[in-house]
């Protein structure tokens with residue numbers, strides 16, 4: 001009798017699960033690339049298995065030390081960064097970072113790939129997909145939107161033909177779901193998303209950071225050594241929401257929506273705009289427990305809006321839903 005009562009109660013619990021490219025997530029919360037290291041750093045603070053997944057730091061073929069400092073500047077309701085893809089390189093990620101992650105995370109992780117040429121995107125994607133650690137990887141997230149590096153990164157994400165070329169080339173070397181991370185520094189993000197879908201992408205994630213800068217008035221010099229950086233945090237949320245809304249109208253593949261998410265209320269709004277899952281970036285830097293708190297808040301915020309199944313609200317704000 002007691003057991004059947006328990007089953008009844010569980011049935012009424014809000015269902016936070018979503019399906020991202022054929023993989024079921026317990027909830028849609030995915031700490032965003034560059035804001036959650038390789039996971040184990042945060043596992044010292046809390047059990048990161050409460051997350052839907054997370055996207056690890058942008059990985060390139062060779063190790064990179066990133067840009068000169070200062071590479072962080074404050075902004076109202078946000079942060080500017082010009083880290084410049086600091087990472088140990090794909091070999092070390094496979095030999096050191098993924099084994100350490102396996103000790104603390106038992107769900108599929110999102111592997112974030114960056115590059116300066118199509119060949120580099122292909123090689124990093126291939127190495128991650130074929131490595132002895134490939135089972136840990138659920139999705140490959142190809143970042144064609146980094147605003148902080150020269151001669152690659154964002155230049156692929158600002159041109160629909162070049163974006164499609166990266167998708168076609170990486171598609172050939174992986175059977176993992178391929179998610180393309182788009183730049184907001186464009187006039188027609190929906191057109192670029194459609195080009196990625198047509199070229200074989202399984203999903204898109206957006207937005208990366210918006211290009212900005214700050215000036216130190218005492219010296220009249222840019223604060224960031226790189227002069228410009230990428231703005232993220234709550235300041236960009238309405239821009240990200242608008243772009244997710246537009247992309248949802250243009251493509252059928254799932255969207256990982258991100259940009260300024262700090263609360264479970266933001267998650268609901270982003271999903272109503274069209275996101276299947278959400279990325280949480282800068283919020284983790286301001287409050288290391290932010291992603292965990294969002295996961296914990298979700299059921300009560302769902303109850304507040306009468307949502308029983310989170311998957312039901314994806315794209316709910318569109319008239320053709």
Ligand SMILES: Cc1cc2nc3c(=O)[nH]c(=O)nc-3n(C[C@H](O)[C@H](O)[C@H](O)COP(=O)(O)O)c2cc1C
Pocket residue numbers: 032033034035057058059079081083085112143181207208209232233234236258259260261279280281282283
């Ligand atoms: C310090 C920092 C480093 C980042 N590094 C990466 C990266 O390596 N690869 C990537 O695709 N995005 C990177 N991003 C972008 C975030 O993943 C995310 O798309 C963006 O910050 C918007 O989300 P937010 O407003 O929640 O921060 C970085 C962002 C920050 C703040």
